[in-house]
Amino acid sequence: MKKALKKQLKFYQKNNNFLCIEEPAILDKGIQNIDKQIDTLSNFYINKKTTLKIVKFVPASGAATRMFKDLILLREESISSNETKLFFDNILQFPFSNFIQRALKKIGAKREDLQNPLIANQLIEQILKNFNYTILPKGLIPFHKYNNEIRTAFQEHFIEGVQYCQNKGNIIPLHFTVGEKHQALFRLSLRSFISNYEQLYNCSFHVSFSVQDPDTHSIAVNLDNTPFLDKKGNIVLRPAGHGALIKNLNHLDADIIFIKNIDNVTVDSKKENTFKYKKALAGLLLQIQEKIFSFLKNLDQNILKIDDALLFLQNDLNIILPKDFKHLSEAEKKSFIKQKLNRPTRVCGMVKNEGQAGGGPFWVKNQDTNEITLQIVESAQINFKDIQQKEIFESSTHFNPVDIVCGVKDYKGIKFDLEQFVDPDTYFIAEKTHEGKPIKALELPGLWNGAMSNWNTLFIEVPLNTFSPVKTVLDLLKPAHQGE
Numbered sequence: 104m105k106k107a108l109k110k111q112l113k114f115y116q117k118n119n120n121f122l123c124i125e126e127p128a129i130l131d132k133g134i135q136n137i138d139k140q141i142d143t144l145s146n147f148y149i150n151k152k153t154t155l156k157i158v159k160f161v162p163a164s165g166a167a168t169r170m171f172k173d174l175i176l177l178r179e180e181s182i183s184s185n186e187t188k189l190f191f192d193n194i195l196q197f198p199f200s201n202f203i204q205r206a207l208k209k210i211g212a213k214r215e216d217l218q219n220p221l222i223a224n225q226l227i228e229q230i231l232k233n234f235n236y237t238i239l240p241k242g243l244i245p246f247h248k249y250n251n252e253i254r255t256a257f258q259e260h261f262i263e264g265v266q267y268c269q270n271k272g273n274i275i276p277l278h279f280t281v282g283e284k285h286q287a288l289f290r291l292s293l294r295s296f297i298s299n300y301e302q303l304y305n306c307s308f309h310v311s312f313s314v315q316d317p318d319t320h321s322i323a324v325n326l327d328n329t330p331f332l333d334k335k336g337n338i339v340l341r342p343a344g345h346g347a348l349i350k351n352l353n354h355l356d357a358d359i360i361f362i363k364n365i366d367n368v369t370v371d372s373k374k375e376n377t378f379k380y381k382k383a384l385a386g387l388l389l390q391i392q393e394k395i396f397s398f399l400k401n402l403d404q405n406i407l408k409i410d411d412a413l414l415f416l417q418n419d420l421n422i423i424l425p426k427d428f429k430h431l432s433e434a435e436k437k438s439f440i441k442q443k444l445n446r447p448t449r450v451c452g453m454v455k456n457e458g459q460a461g462g463g464p465f466w467v468k469n470q471d472t473n474e475i476t477l478q479i480v481e482s483a484q485i486n487f488k489d490i491q492q493k494e495i496f497e498s499s500t501h502f503n504p505v506d507i508v509c510g511v512k513d514y515k516g517i518k519f520d521l522e523q524f525v526d527p528d529t530y531f532i533a534e535k536t537h538e539g540k541p542i543k544a545l546e547l548p549g550l551w552n553g554a555m556s557n558w559n560t561l562f563i564e565v566p567l568n569t570f571s572p573v574k575t576v577l578d579l580l581k582p583a584h585q586g587e
Contacts, residue, residue: 111321111322111545115324115328116328119483119531120530120531121485122478122484123470124468125467126466127463127464127496128463128466128477128501128562129500133421134453134464134501134562135561136564137387140383140387144384145383146386147386147389148385149382149386151389152359152385155358155359156270156356156357156358157268157269157270157359157360158361159268159275160278160351160361161365162364163279163281163289164281164285165366166239167234167241167243169574170241170574171234172575173576174187174576177224178231186575186577190576191217191223193580196585197245197576198246198248198253198254198579199230203226206226206230206233207226209229212225212226238284238288240281240282240285240288241365241573242279242281242289242366243256243257243285243289243292247584249370249371257292260365261308262300263374263377263378263381264277264308265306266378266381267378267385268361273305273307274306275309276311276357277308277309277310277311278310278355279313280313280315281312281313283315293310315351317340319350320340320342320347321343321545322338322341323338323339323535323537324542326541326542326543328543331540331542333538334538339542341544343544345549345550346547346553346554347547348554349521349522349525349554352511352550353520356518359385359508360508360509360511361507362505362507362508362509362551363505363506363507364505366572367504367506367570367572370583370585373568373586376566377569381506383563384506384563385450385508387450387561388448388561389510391419391450394419395514395559396514398415398444399441399445399513402437402440402444409437412444416440420443420560421476422559423475425474443559444559445513446558448509448510448560448561449509449510449555449560449561450507450561451479451503451508451560451562451563452563452564452565453502453562453565454501454504454565454567455502456500461502462480462481462482462549462551463501464562465479465496467480479555480552481531483546484552502570504570506565506569506570507551509558521554524556525548525554525557526553526556527553529552530547530548530553532545532546568583571583
């Protein structure tokens, strides 16, 4: 651990290791549209999946605090906003409206009384107390109201799993990465519905949980890059972002892994497109893998047609050959082909950019090797003081919704060691606060960013209605979360 901390302190001294983006990935130049192949690809997946082990991997460690930030602000500082007005105007449209009605009765008020700030504050106090927002994870907040039940985001992932993660024997493996303090709460919630769901959908859910490995935590520093000490004089170690989850992903034994964030779910009536495109992305992954495996087997048997393999690398895998490639010997060319083919593959859905905050698909230049590859890039990885880099980032046409299907076994059926494909230099440094003091925090290469930097990567355009995250409580008023 001491060795790792010393290495981290050197990262702080180097400061942010910004990426160099060449241009955004756009349709027909880094991003494919598969709308005309949807049925073919979906059927390909459906026909193949009975022979595969499939797992759904859901990062679910987020706390509920951010969801309720406007309500917390109103309660603590009496700061009203358009958001709080919208909340009270639509208060009975939320999935927890039954609780709100009981809370109003408890404080002896009616809905129209909420124009009175004192009564509004009393109701907010009841809501925040009920949801215990400082303790409860976002995944266990009520998201959707149905005729016969109210579902959390956690529950919605089980309903999705029935549609595209069913293994042989009607087994549906789901893996959730959770905060250590939340694990017991998730298990308690699971016991409340799993038997009913298994009976209802005639399946068996194999559910597992993991927490972020404490060994991946990073040391916090002062603004002058010296170790930050808390009030007791101890160094402060912080979770190093979702990039640390590559270890959790690496522990899963599966042929195909679907990755989707905990809060990106919809009500049942809006799920059809999600199911359709999930199956299609998986079908495309399997088709690409079949070709990759065929080339690698031919290479082993010394019957590889180099020109065919090179066309596949360039046209199907978006790999740009080095400028001196034609001068390489035949053995060197074969070595290059094997290196590029024999690695994990991911197919990533991308939605049209409508101004969402977050990452997107770009062509990125490695500043050491000059190699240009497709990557998912976060804003924190860009030097916005560089006008050209800022303009390129802001010209992106698509956004990363975290809709990823991964192939993590090689052509011999052996699982890749995913940690071997991380680019350790794609860390980034963020400014935070601890005990009211400014600090710097080191974030490991993001799970779908630098942690998958050296994977084969395909970007596919998916409809915007497959992306319905809940970042604040007001997002629950959007059509994707209403209408049942």
